Amino acid sequence: MGTIIQFNHVNKQFTRADHQQLTVLKDVDLAIEAGSIFGIIGYSGAGKSTLIRLINGIETPTSGEVLVKGVAVGSLDHQKLRDLRRKIGMIFQQFNLMPSRTVFENVALPIRFSGLDQATIRTKVTHLLELVGLPDKADVYPATLSGGQKQRVAIARALVSDPEVLLCDEATSALDPQTTADILQLIRQLNAELGITVVVVTHEMQVIEDLCQGVAVLDQGQIVESGNVYNLFSDPQQPLTKKFIATTSKLDLPQEVVDSDLLTLSGHQQLIKITYVNSTAIEPLISYISRQFQVNANIIVGDIKILQQKPLGGLVIILDGDQQAVDQSLAYLKAQKIRLEVLKHA
Amino acid sequence: MLEQFFPNVVASSDAFGTAIIQTLEMLVITGIVSFVISLAIGVLLVVTQRGGIAENVVVWQLFDKLINFFRSIPFIILIAALIPLTRIIAGTAIGVKGTIFPLIVGITPFFSRQIESALNELDPGLVESGQVMGLSVWQIIHAVYLKESIASITRVTTITLISLVGLTAIVGVVGGGGIGDFAIQYGYQQNQQDATIACVLVLLVIVSIMQIIGTLISKQTQH
Incomplete structure (x- = not known):
């Protein structure tokens, strides 16, 4: 299928308010296959959220480049960057639904200014709400939904512009285990049915195990180990990887x-x-x-x-x-x- | 009954009625004009601040310092300082006509800060999700910032309008008319205690109505 997202020697530094330089990502190289589900795992503060935001240009690298479909995200002007973002859906840990809009209006928001006519928007939104299993919730406000339902609405909203990539930033970290399993099942289904490439960042190894084909382990801004999920699980090399795997395995006797x-x-x-x-x-x-x-x-x-x-x-x-x-x-x-x-x- | 408790007010009921209308005029005109300007400045401050969606240090610094400057001048001094400019803009520095300009200059910096803080209360995650869905800066301003902050904006507008009632009374002192003027002329200078009390009661009613409307709108817009 070929590579859809590629990181070449990406570094990211922030200047803190006290003018201190803070290195968040160090020489990150990464290639994500089109149509695959790729996971990035690391502890809080490892740089995962920054890394995933480089893909849709919310963050820009200090050096190096991030390519999406062969085009450097950093080279795009405002208009082209917005066009790219419409092709990259994103969901969040806290769902980020607009509280003053109904479920329908939330899902329709990304295409509201796209020039599509009302009938087309209605059809698309209705179809997506069916796809995520919430056809009867179109006219309610997000505050009345459960966490899992909110994330389903967020997924529908992320998919409404027919994106080729779905970014999931700790998308299940605020959910209970059963709801997590349901959402992961939905993401797997979307990946299989729509062929959408999924990039997941998480601190839960279980999510990687249940969902991903490829994985990269991020430690203090550096990718310490990456590859096929089976190979990584069966033969981890780095202490951090072993630590993460131990969280899903009962074999490591104290x-x-x-x-x-x-x-x-x-x-x-x-x-x-x-x-x-x-x-x-x-x-x-x-x-x-x-x-x-x-x-x-x-x-x-x-x-x-x-x-x-x-x-x-x-x-x-x-x-x-x-x-x-x-x-x-x-x-x-x-x-x-x-x-x-x-x-x-x- | 009225004659018994408010003999002096009844005697000058025409002047009292005019004063109420003048105060309402000042409130409505200043309120509307200042709301529009403050909304614009508040939005500008939020989007141009560090980490904002249209970060611009120069613009932010300029407006931030300008607001601080005007807020540091006590209103009574501001009115006097603005007289030449008020004459140019309004043609006169007295009467309701002459009060609108200093009132706007007096309340807008405070109002802008209030709007700014209302917009900054918004969950940054909502703004970010506007960005990731490919909305433009203008689209994020009206579809996310303003739309999602209606309740907070209503709240700070209520606070500001209530402060504005105080300012309209102060302008009265320098010949601006309105309830403040009436209270000074009749209540203070002619020592008619009932006139002062009547003014207090009218202001109390105005403020209460504003608060009730504000709370109502705020509740209506929250889901």
Whole structure:
């Protein structure tokens, strides 16, 4: 499909009120595929919000360039920039609906000055409200809606100019888990049906896991790791990435648990962790080693999910048997397409 | 009944009626003209300020300092200082005609600041969403700033008009007419206590009506 958004060596500095320079983004390189859902994750203050606002020119880079469909956003005059913004919808954590306008008027606002006739506007808005599942809310004011409904209205408003890109700035961070899941489902559906490119910034790894194909990890203004979501989840390199992934995984046992009496080992027992790296099938590894090498495999923790049609996660187990059986089992496991980590010996 | 409590007012009822009409004239004309000018200056201050949608340090500094300058002059001194200019603009410096110009100059800086603070109360997220949907500066001003601030603008307009009532009384002192003039002439100089009380009551009614209307509009526009 090709690249739709590209960052080339983008730096962004702010001059604070006391004339101090504050570097928000450092040498950011990024390429986002057209039609994909791309996530940017980082803690508060990492520069995510600034980064996403460079795409629609609300912020301008101090150096470097941001290309949207091959055109540098910074090179556009006022009129062209406004034309570009109509092709890039955006939704926010706090929804930003106009309180004095009805749901219908809110959704119609971006095309109100576009020269479209009233009938066309009515058709478009009605269609979009159906698409986001709020056909009966056209004439109510935003204050009467729930958070999830407000975000649906915001999504309809963001889509009314038929954009090619949808920017989501912490769009689910103010919502409860169930509503978050519903909104993510809606975004996935829009991506699939309309082919719209989606860029998400979030501090929740779960959002990345549920929604995105590509991801970049932002730490203090720098992209420390990026790539395909499965690869990043199955084989994270950076400590920050591991920290984020740990928030969605149950496999990382705290050291106190590993050291506790619960996991006291005896004989030739070993506490091991196996994780999927990039396999396409879940092999019956545990049954195999217990039959073949006569070891007992006591599963302590298990967390396996399917991400992008591939298994992700793993097991923490205690291998129990004689010395040879345990060694052979470990050797066998090492030869498989999994990662093996011995957490503790007897 | 009226004769019993307000003998002097009844005796000069024509002058009292004229005074009320003069005060209302001053309020309406000054209120409308100053509202339009203050709205323009308030918007200008908000959009040209640091981080505004049409940031312009020079314009902002100019209007900011100008407002500070005029606000630092006590109104009674301002009236006197403006007399030559008032004569040029209004043709006279006395009567209702001569009060409109100093009243506008007196109230507009305060009114502009009030409008500015009302507009700045608006959630910046709303302005940003106007920007991201590709609206122009003018479209954001009227479809976001003004439209979404109607309730706050009504509130500050009520406050300002009530302050303006005070100013119209002061202009009376320098021969401007109106209720202030009546209170000074009859109540103070001729020591007719009932005239002063009648003036207070009329002003109380005017202010109350303004407050009631303001609150009503403010409520109507909030959803």
